[in-house]
Amino acid sequence: QVTFVESGGGSVQSGGSLRLSCVASMYTIDQYTVGWFRRDPGKEPEGVSCMSGSDDSTYYEDSVKGRFTISRDNAKNTVYLEMISLKPEDTGVYYCAATRRVPNVHSMCRASGFSWGPGTQVTVSL
Numbered sequence: 001q002v003t004f005v006e007s008g009g010g011s012v013q014s015g016g017s018l019r020l021s022c023v024a025s026m027y028t029i030d031q032y033t034v035g036w037f038r039r040d041p042g043k044e045p046e047g048v049s050c051m052s053g054s055d056d057s058t059y060y061e062d063s064v065k066g067r068f069t070i071s072r073d074n075a076k077n078t079v080y081l082e083m084i085s086l087k088p089e090d091t092g093v094y095y096c097a098a099t100r101r102v103p104n105v106h107s108m109c110r111a112s113g114f115s116w117g118p119g120t121q122v123t124v125s126l
Contacts, residue, residue: 001115002027004079004096009120012086020081020120022096029053030074032098033108036081038122039093045116047109048094049081059105063089086124093119 004022012018020036035050049070050059058070069082079096097114 002029002032002098003115004098004117006094006096006117006120009094009122011123011125014087014124014126016086016124017082017084018086018122020083020094020122022079022117022120024077024079024096024098027077027098028074029072029077029079029098032100033102033105034070034072034079034096034098035105035108035111036068036070036079037095037097037109037114038090039095039119041092044112045093045095045114047111050105050108051079052105053098053100057105059109061109083122086122088124088126091122091124093121095119 006022008020032053037045039045067085071080102108
């Protein structure tokens with residue numbers, strides 16, 4: 001499985017912005033569907049935003065629509081998540097995942113069983 005190293009997290013106040021990055025190791029991700037997942041304490045990671053490797057279509061979980069933007073740079077094997085207007089409920093550890101075994105981006109963000117990297121912590125305070 002593709003694994004990533006995530007970075008860019010931090011502690012910000014509500015309304016702040018962050019840009020997360022994740023770099024894939026040992027794989028070229030240009031044909032992969034990729035996604036950002038957030039793990040809340042005591043829970044499994046859940047999909048926040050996903051992006052197709054074939055047509056660059058995207059999916060966003062309802063609570064982040066209009067605030068988060070996923071993008072990718074295949075030449076750098078890197079996926080980004082631009083986050084604005086952050087809210088306390090965005091707090092969590094963020095991870096990347098990639099696969100070619102899902103039919104669409106919605107399925108990607110509902111998938112599980114990935115090998116997770118170290119993740120990057122995002123903390124949003126009031």
